[in-house]
Amino acid sequence: MNAVPGAAMVATTALAALVVLLLLAVAGEHARRNRQVARELARRARLTPLVHDLLDGEPIDGDDALDPLLDEMVLDLLPQLRGSDRDTLTALLLERGVVDRATEELGHRAAWRRGRAVTLLGNAASPRHTPLLAELLGDPVADVRCAAARALGKTGDPAAIGPLLSALVADRPVTAGVVGMAVLDIGTPALPELRRALGAPSTVVQQMAATVLGLHGDPLASHALTTTVADPAAVPELRCAAAEALGRIGMPSATATLCAVLDAGRRPALQRAAATALGRICDPAGLDALVVGLGSPDRDVRATCAEALTASGPAGRRRLAARDSGTDATPAPRPREAQAAR
């Protein structure tokens, strides 16, 4: 065992040296960071009036105009601006070569450098970069793929819809939430492409299209969505998404289909989605189905039907009260949830 204490002594000395080095590094870093923070605060205070001048369309010059921090401040500000202010700052970034440098960084080895470049191009919001950004939807690093999706959303370019939806089912997929937010960011120009996507071969893509069309309240999608809800061969999650979308769109033409789904009583999740949709549509023709739904064996379906009746306006609330007091002619039991939901 004599060799062991000797080795331990050497190791202890090495560890102690490492501890001392770390302590010195921490002290040095602390001083450096404090100085850096103070300097940056002072620089920002100096540069802020220059940014205001830029927004007013006034030329800037002097040493401060060359400060790279000015580019960062403009980039921080860009997502909060719209219209001519945004155009002014985007043009400035182009002029100062910031956008070109970011484009070169798209192929950088470090994932975070690619990600930051992608974010910058997204903030620049130019459709010129759509193909480059779309390529990065297949990046090996998930964070870069997500950043590319977000950036494509910010470009507002409907040409990005196809690559974004494809990214949902790619070998290296982008998560549904990120794609959803990006597609929503593109806005109403995305609607024609989304309507077409309702007929896509992938259920995941169809589901995303249905959800976003519903959030946009697109009446032109109503027919296709109604067909999907009524299709017993469709995947249940897709039918739920379509039912929710119909509720958001609010067209009474969907009432009959939604009532049929609610009455069928086979899938509680789908029934709940149909009941919520009927509550949103507020069509008097849907009230009977909702009152019948109050007698569903599933507790959550009963509660959702009660909520939907409450949301259906005075007529719905009257039916709920009548069911409560036993004067409603529609045969259904009176669950406690219906009373509580009022």
Place this chain on the structure above:
Amino acid sequence: MTRERAVEWVSPLLTAVNWTVLGYVVVLDLAMLLLVVTGARRLVANRRWTGAQGLDQVFASPLTPAVSILVPAHDEEAGILDMLSAALSQRYPAYEVIVVDDGSTDRTFELMAEKYQLAPVTARPTATTQVDGAVLSVHRAGTGDPLTVVRKVSVGRRSDALNAAINLARHPLICMIDADSLLEPEGLLKVARAFVEDPVNVVGAGGSIRPANGALTDRGAVIEPRLSPRWTVRIQAVEYLRSFLLSRTSWAQADAMLIISGAFGMFRRDLVVEVGGLDPLSLAEDAELVVTLQEYLRREGRPHKMVFVPETVCWTEVPETWAVLGKQRRRWSQGLAQLLWKNKRMIGNPRYGAIGVLAMPFYLVFELLGPVVELVGLLSVVVSAALGILDLGTAAVMVGFALAVGTLLAVTVVAVEEFVFHRYRRGRELAALLAAGILENVGFRQVHSWFRLRGLAAALMRREPVWTAMPRTGFTTAEPDALAPSR
């Protein structure tokens, strides 16, 4: 048998025990160092992405699910209003706060009623998880704040209060926080981001916890993190950095999150209801919920991703005295023993992935049994010395080596804090943190082991789980001129 014969017989055994215990301590510290370094790498990578995570999009998106913040409160008059100020100032599109006043005997309810003009309403349950203490009344804020307060009879268990809150939660996500905790303004948004971006797979997420004792606050917002003058708190600050920040970052990377702290954790409500809410008998109900969800979802072959968001901080009050710290750590140890015993089939079971093969064995060997090994080691050294078979020189060298590894671990943790976050702006705070990290190995660690050992003993003797409330001191309010310049 003569004394010499006895010494001759026992000497190899004691020597073997001494070396084994020393090896155990070194391996434990090296394992922690590995976790810390892995976690630090992730934090450095995350830092580079600052500003590119799309938080504004998450905030503005209609796809972002609403959150119910659930707060169990028992005798929390010292900090309840600060906690509510922080919770109700969240930058988040849609949320509600449900406080369960769990049989408070102080002015917890009166303070809330006065500030938020609480008015009684009819309870409208959305779930039926088990609640043993009777719900007395439900109140809603008359000030327009999305606040619901439930008064219930306490049965002395945090899980009971949380289940009462779950039964009234209306939103798809639930976020549990402690009543002595302050959530940062974007805390909810940063943690919910994981659910928004990956709604299919993510089922739970947690943020990091830091001690709020000594920090300067203003209406629930931490203006400047500072360290308490008490060394027990300072040492816990280092401990929280190591265990609640860096280790969990590493475990999450390995898809082996065993604990999402009860002080700040977010879950999908439907799944929590599906598993019956929180275990009413567990003393580690937060870890119990994570393990239950993992076990259930993995068994069913459903998505089970747990995420840790290290950049999100929830500031919480930690024990300031040894007595209170002892009670807390005994409870944690007893709760861990309960948890591992209840889920023993998962330990080492590859069916449960990295949780079964990595996290649970680690917690069993190093967290639960650690104090036993350390006690055996201490006894063995004492007996060896008494019998005259301890080579003091060798012992000193080996203890020095173990201390050096422990010190390196503590200093590395503080270095990561400084290089990545730089939260403590004053030099003296940083110096105190470093000193606390070094002192942790001498005294604190041994007393801590004693507390844990007693917790383990309580679990082995199957003592009735008792959730003891911690005395609160409240938060330090910042005076206008209190923010000293950084040095």
